[in-house]
Amino acid sequence: MEPVTMAKAINLSLREALTRDENVLVFGEDVGALGGVFRITDGLQKAFGEDRVFDTPLAESAIIGIAVGLALRGFKPVPEIQFDGFIYSAFDQIVSMVAKYRNRSGISMPITIRVPFGGHIGAVEHHSESPEAYFTHTAGLKVVAPATPGDAYALLQSAIADPDPVIFFEPKARYYLKEEIDPVRQVPLGKARVAREGSGVTVIAYGPTVSIALEAATAAEKENMSLEVIDLRSLSPLDMPTVLESLRKTHRAVIVHEAPVFGGFGGEIAARIADDGFDLLAAPVTRVGGMDAPYPPARYEKLYLPDVDRILEEADVALAYG
Amino acid sequence: MAEVVRTVETEDPVRPLFSPTGELTPEARSRIGLDPEGLRDLYRKMVLIRRVDQEALNLQRQGELGLWGQYLGQEAIHVGTVAALESEDWIFPSYREFGMAMCRGIDPAEILKFFRGLSHGPYDSRKHHFAPLTIVVAAQIPHAVGFAMGSRLKHSRDVTLTTFGDGATSKGDWHEAMNVAGVFKAPVIFLCQNNHWAISVPLAKQTAGSIAERAQGYGFPGIRIDGNDVLGVFAAVRAAAERARRGDGPYLIEAMTYRMGAHTTSDDPTRYRLQAELESWSAKDPIGRYREWLQGRGILDEATRAAVEREAESTAEGMRTRLRSITPGPAGEAIFGRVYGNPPDSFVEEREEFESSLEGS
Numbered sequence: 001m002e003p004v005t006m007a008k009a010i011n012l013s014l015r016e017a018l019t020r021d022e023n024v025l026v027f028g029e030d031v032g033a034l035g036g037v038f039r040i041t042d043g044l045q046k047a048f049g050e051d052r053v054f055d056t057p058l059a060e061s062a063i064i065g066i067a068v069g070l071a072l073r074g075f076k077p078v079p080e081i082q083f084d085g086f087i088y089s090a091f092d093q094i095v096s097m098v099a100k101y102r103n104r105s106g107i108s109m110p111i112t113i114r115v116p117f118g119g120h121i122g123a124v125e126h127h128s129e130s131p132e133a134y135f136t137h138t139a140g141l142k143v144v145a146p147a148t149p150g151d152a153y154a155l156l157q158s159a160i161a162d163p164d165p166v167i168f169f170e171p172k173a174r175y176y177l178k179e180e181i182d183p184v185r186q187v188p189l190g191k192a193r194v195a196r197e198g199s200g201v202t203v204i205a206y207g208p209t210v211s212i213a214l215e216a217a218t219a220a221e222k223e224n225m226s227l228e229v230i231d232l233r234s235l236s237p238l239d240m241p242t243v244l245e246s247l248r249k250t251h252r253a254v255i256v257h258e259a260p261v262f263g264g265f266g267g268e269i270a271a272r273i274a275d276d277g278f279d280l281l282a283a284p285v286t287r288v289g290g291m292d293a294p295y296p297p298a299r300y301e302k303l304y305l306p307d308v309d310r311i312l313e314e315a316d317v318a319l320a321y322g
Numbered sequence: 323m324a325e326v327v328r329t330v331e332t333e334d335p336v337r338p339l340f341s342p343t344g345e346l347t348p349e350a351r352s353r354i355g356l357d358p359e360g361l362r363d364l365y366r367k368m369v370l371i372r373r374v375d376q377e378a379l380n381l382q383r384q385g386e387l388g389l390w391g392q393y394l395g396q397e398a399i400h401v402g403t404v405a406a407l408e409s410e411d412w413i414f415p416s417y418r419e420f421g422m423a424m425c426r427g428i429d430p431a432e433i434l435k436f437f438r439g440l441s442h443g444p445y446d447s448r449k450h451h452f453a454p455l456t457i458v459v460a461a462q463i464p465h466a467v468g469f470a471m472g473s474r475l476k477h478s479r480d481v482t483l484t485t486f487g488d489g490a491t492s493k494g495d496w497h498e499a500m501n502v503a504g505v506f507k508a509p510v511i512f513l514c515q516n517n518h519w520a521i522s523v524p525l526a527k528q529t530a531g532s533i534a535e536r537a538q539g540y541g542f543p544g545i546r547i548d549g550n551d552v553l554g555v556f557a558a559v560r561a562a563a564e565r566a567r568r569g570d571g572p573y574l575i576e577a578m579t580y581r582m583g584a585h586t587t588s589d590d591p592t593r594y595r596l597q598a599e600l601e602s603w604s605a606k607d608p609i610g611r612y613r614e615w616l617q618g619r620g621i622l623d624e625a626t627r628a629a630v631e632r633e634a635e636s637t638a639e640g641m642r643t644r645l646r647s648i649t650p651g652p653a654g655e656a657i658f659g660r661v662y663g664n665p666p667d668s669f670v671e672e673r674e675e676f677e678s679s680l681e682g683s
Contacts, residue, residue, distance in 0.1 A: 051475055057505055059498040062498035062501070065498070066467055066468030066471060068465045069464065069466060069469035070469070072453070073468070073472030073473060074476075077468075092458065097461055104443035105453075106446070162663075163663030163664050164662050237666030
């Protein structure tokens, strides 16, 4: 198979889901004739009809609210929230309704909410957010963030097949990463992968920061530093065994995400390492991420986002501990 | 130059049944389509749910329930609505629809587990076609719209009804749901129980305009009716449901009523409303009015009336006894049991740790 972009891989995965199960529905703002603002749903309405792939009014809370009703009616809704910064309009429906509906009724909510997230695209405000920690903090939800086209394809299949609601964060800055994908390969929710083996420091990343961590590892090699890169793929469920396994080798960890470090998901990983891997550590666990300030105007985003230098600096600090 | 605003022309089978002030016309009342047994049953159900409402209040006062929100005065809406729908039609309630739930055959003692702090969802929604009670105001309204859209996609003839209070119409979810329903012509009925109070805020401070007339802006009809007339509610819901079943889309019914009790047992209405208002609404009590109407037509004799009272007593007594005999289930299952269909490993471990900590205590 020819290499495909992540955007195309997600499109193919949606096609596969729509083909395999007539109860799968794709809807949201501009997902029909336009094919979505990122063209992720390109051609789907034409292929599957307006009943199964449809534009909704511009109303995020209603998009998620009708997904609940459709799920109760036996469908598997795959709604799209157009941008990360617009998901807050649907926050109540996601946190109080989607996440808790099974607990309130015994009825599963097999809803997959797709959201392009993260920065690096030079956008105006509210288009570059990383809201994942709001959702990992909510029981009942699962939270996924692929970093590669192949994983995006496979994880979306797993998310749609799962009986529980999944927030599927797509790293929009990586939509045009290309690789060959294997549609048969399965990736269960809650399984991290070692994206690059190394021995000195474990760099834990997900979504858009995986590529940066890999770049850092390449750069580190030139300085005789060996970084192991873990791509979490799924934040909830969280694959701590893979993280701890790596720490048995490196004894050092740097966590990288675009979201602000303060109160960010990296804190949960660091705390779990401290709880379950304290004896493995040779250095403090550190975090590289966004600042405790709103996402900046586009001209400043490079300074705000994690980059190779900031990762290497933290790796240096970790290695300086005997 | 601006384009001329298009007024959507829709068929409205409900409005001809009512006077301009929302009273069911004598002609429509005479053609209600219920035999004497059916008419008596509406009375019986209103009496039963009122007695049970009182019993639940008593139970709260005696410390058996954490909270109770009375629906006293709103029985005509509860009973008339359920009677007008078919059993496969789903209802998406707010949190005060205990009477509707009973009319759907849900054991009142089971529902009270919600207010006794035993369960967030004590009954089987799929069995009774009655969605979970919803505390977050207006959150259930888009669910009803999505469900109704799903019914259309499945070419099913069922319709969906969602009910909410006047306060809910101030919320964004109400607007978003009404708008989506209009666009997709979803077979859904929006039933506003306008009981004049959202906790302590009166209707005049909730909205400066009409609720019913807003439907036009979404492309479907709406009407304000007397919500204390059980036959009026029955007629409006039935006509709106038949319209939706035919594929003609949503309908908004604003049923005017009054919350005779407090918002909940945590509330004190003497701080914000006058006794005189309560008295004027007492005169419009849905049960008293309907009883007189039935008696005037010779449909309800004294023996039947007494039998209904006895049944209400025994229903309340049965509910009390069953409720008090319910023993709380195991804590592990209550806290963790229904959160996930496919639980994460860390979640399973947390449950196991919790459950083993209980064994040691």
